[in-house]
Amino acid sequence: xxxxxxxxxxxxxxxxxxxxxxxxxxxxxxxxxIWLGAALLGAxxxxxxxxxxxxxxxxxxxxxxxxxxRPQHLRQWAGMSMLxxxxxxxxxxxxxxxxxILFWLLVIWSAVFSHAPASFRNAPVFGH
Numbered sequence: 686x687x688x689x690x691x692x693x694x695x696x697x698x699x700x701x702x703x704x705x706x707x708x709x710x711x712x713x714x715x716x717x718x719i720w721l722g723a724a725l726l727g728a729x730x731x732x733x734x735x736x737x738x739x740x741x742x743x744x745x746x747x748x749x750x751x752x753x754x755r756p757q758h759l760r761q762w763a764g765m766s767m768l769x770x771x772x773x774x775x776x777x778x779x780x781x782x783x784x785x786i787l788f789w790l791l792v793i794w795s796a797v798f799s800h801a802p803a804s805f806r807n808a809p810v811f812g813h
Contacts, residue, residue, distance in 0.1 A: 697755050707750055714743035718792070725785050737784070741774045763806040766798050 721736030748767045751758050758764040773791050777784040798806065 696757070698753060703750070703754065707747065710743055710747050710750065714740065714747060717743050722788060722792070725788050737774060737777050741771065741778070744771055744774065757809075760809055760811070761807050762810055763798075765810055766794070766806075770795065 717736060717739035721740050724736050744767070748764075748771065751767070752764070759768075770791055773787050777787045780787075
């Protein structure tokens with residue numbers, strides 16, 4: 686795959702505090718994922734769909750922040766990956782009988798994709 690200069694892959698917007706907002710949202714998102722996983726594995730946490738809703742809400746907010754910061758994000762593999770993950774969380778809410786396998790698919794996909802080379806994650810889905 687051709688090298689991609691991720692610093693010049695399109696326009697970026699910013700505002701004071703955006704980075705810290707992203708850090709806080711990522712922390713909340715991680716806590717929500719842990720809460721959901723604990724509930725799915727039978728921990729004494731409340732057994733309701735609130736964990737999945739928090740995962741969806743914090744993930745959607747992170748995605749919106751990324752899209753605002755980098756409008757081209759949706760045309761890159763990273764943006765497509767986020768849409769897939771949000772769709773799978775929605776499926777967890779709609780099909781509780783499949784939530785455990787969907788949870789593990791999401792965890793594995795997220796780990797692999799987030800550690801993939803930036804040249805892949807930020808590459809355009811449909812060419813240039």
